[in-house]
Amino acid sequence: MTDQAIRVVPAGWYENPADPTQVRWWNGIAWTDHVQAKPDLEAAALAESAELDEQFADATASLRPRGRVASTSTMSSWLLAFSPILFIAAVAASIYAQLYYVQSPITWLIMLVPYALGVMWGIFDIRKLTRWGHTPPAVFWAFLTPLGYLIARKMTVAGWGQLGTFVGILLAAGAAHLALWTTGAAEPLEFAITIQTEIRDDLVGSGVATAVACPPVADTTTVGAIYTCDATLTDGTHRNVWVSIDSENGDYSYTLAVH
Secondary structure, three states: OOOOOOOOOOOEEEEEOOEEEEEEEEOOOOEEEEEEEOOOHHHHHHHHHHHHHHHHHHHHHHHOOOOOOOOOOOHHHHHHHOHHHHHHHHHHHHHHHHHHOOOOHHHHHHHHHHHHHHHHHHHHHHHHHHHOOOOOOOHHHHHOHHHHHHHHHHHHOOOOHHHHHHHHHHHHHHHHHHHHHHHOOOHHHHHHHHHHHHHHHHHHHOOOEEEEEOOOOOOOOOOOOEEEEEEEEOOOOEEEEEEEEOOOOOOEEEEEOOO
């Protein structure tokens, strides 16, 4: 008996021997009458490839670089918005230094501190806006005071908040100043400054003292009230200066105490 190898073809759809445009079902033993059009393998491969590309795009979307950031609000821009407070403080410090410590234009250099900070904050703001994909003002605007920079900033990026805050603080400061002087609430301060200036000019100008310091605010302007200033004499010693309110019109007299 001769062994004969039998080739078994598993059941499935195969190309129809009678029509190469079709596939025919082989049941594992013989051909059947079931036929159908041959599938478009190239189109199926393209569809599968497109589906894989879409899945890959979705999976890597979170890894793509971020685009323009919608916000234009930076810490530096808000520091610029509140910078009028710093300028007001610098003016007050300069005036105080002139009245009570040094009579020199050098004291007004204190004003350079808020200006320098404003320039620095403007440059930082420009850099941050550039990183976020916005078009910031040119750098030279940062040197034209915070108000100039914020106006230029508003012309190039959206948002009124910073400029509105800056202008609002200026208006509030102006209104407060006007209210103090029109209501007489600033009278003790004004009177104290007058006394400080006149006594200092008299004693320092005559060579009796090198400095005079009076209270920054007069405790009272009532006739007969007395308060004390401090005079630094040319030999370095300190002497009291007795100031007496002589009339309701602001007249006063003073006496350098004798030890």
